[in-house]
Amino acid sequence: MSDGELESLIARARELGEVAGGRIAAAADLPALENERVAWLGKKGEMAGLMRRLGSLTPDQRPQAGQVINEVKEAISGRIDRRRAEFEKAERSRRLVGEKLDITLPGRPHPRGRLHPLTQAVRDIVGILRDIGFDEVRGPDLEDEFHNFEALNIPADHPARDMQDTFYLAGGGLLRTHTSPVQIRAMKGRKPPLAVVAPGRVYRCDADQTHSPMFTQVEGFMVAEDIRMSDLKGVLELLLQRFFGKDRPYRMRPSFFPFTEPSAEFDILWEKDDGSTSWLEVLGSGMIHPAVLEAVGYDPQKYTGFAFGLGVERFAMLRSGVDNIHAFYENDQRFLRQF
Numbered sequence: 001m002s003d004g005e006l007e008s009l010i011a012r013a014r015e016l017g018e019v020a021g022g023r024i025a026a027a028a029d030l031p032a033l034e035n036e037r038v039a040w041l042g043k044k045g046e047m048a049g050l051m052r053r054l055g056s057l058t059p060d061q062r063p064q065a066g067q068v069i070n071e072v073k074e075a076i077s078g079r080i081d082r083r084r085a086e087f088e089k090a091e092r093s094r095r096l097v098g099e100k101l102d103i104t105l106p107g108r109p110h111p112r113g114r115l116h117p118l119t120q121a122v123r124d125i126v127g128i129l130r131d132i133g134f135d136e137v138r139g140p141d142l143e144d145e146f147h148n149f150e151a152l153n154i155p156a157d158h159p160a161r162d163m164q165d166t167f168y169l170a171g172g173g174l175l176r177t178h179t180s181p182v183q184i185r186a187m188k189g190r191k192p193p194l195a196v197v198a199p200g201r202v203y204r205c206d207a208d209q210t211h212s213p214m215f216t217q218v219e220g221f222m223v224a225e226d227i228r229m230s231d232l233k234g235v236l237e238l239l240l241q242r243f244f245g246k247d248r249p250y251r252m253r254p255s256f257f258p259f260t261e262p263s264a265e266f267d268i269l270w271e272k273d274d275g276s277t278s279w280l281e282v283l284g285s286g287m288i289h290p291a292v293l294e295a296v297g298y299d300p301q302k303y304t305g306f307a308f309g310l311g312v313e314r315f316a317m318l319r320s321g322v323d324n325i326h327a328f329y330e331n332d333q334r335f336l337r338q339f
């Protein structure tokens, strides 16, 4: 075999190396570069073709030509790697620019929910009473005549039992007309001394600007030896001052409830938008009637107690200046967002 074949093979290898260098430099993107890699270094590529030609050389010529071909292959492969690194770097900086965060843009607001004004009022009232030692309990909305009326000393002919005030149910039950039945349930399960607060919904056949067929009350009561009317007044004064602020005028006036004796109602001064004022009744109260203590098995000679039941909607209306009770139940977002 002539030296001519060796020389021509080596020359061809170097020449192809040059051409490859130019093509790699000209590749416009990563896919084009990959095409070049296949064309030069692939199994069916140019360099593989040269390797096949080694067979036509003598055994002592082959290493020499093989070495040159390998050098050219390595050079091509190095060029491709560098070019790929260039593309990747350019791609990275392009993405960095494209994905840049403008931290001066205003954030997206996430609207937050809030408690309904009645829930807020219940929590505030119950919280004030818990702070001074009252236990919170709950009773059922669905009641019976015994707990809602009889045990509370409300006789069968009392007008409160009238169908016009009370929602009676087909099975004989009724929707509680006040939270006072919780007094009976709580006292039966405990022994004095006790102080209990019981929030809940109550129901009456009644509807106008300040009445709704379903509304919310908080019942509170305390039974021990030697509880007096002054304890009632002290607790309620503290409750009103903490809820409405110290300067809100209130008055206490005599009243009547079958389950308390004596009884008193509390009014809060309502300052209307037109500047006029009037007193709005917010709660009923009194010293627990001996007949009620007897109904739950307490000795009325030994124990005395006071009780009160307040209207949460009235509390919330007077605190916020809302003058229509129905606004609390209509779920109008414009109304609710104000609280």
Ligand code: PHE
Pocket: 177, 178, 179, 180, 257, 260, 283, 284, 285, 286, 307, 308, 309, 310
């Ligand atoms: N239960 C009475 C009502 O709903 C309020 C009240 C409760 C009065 C406790 C006295 C004592 O009007």
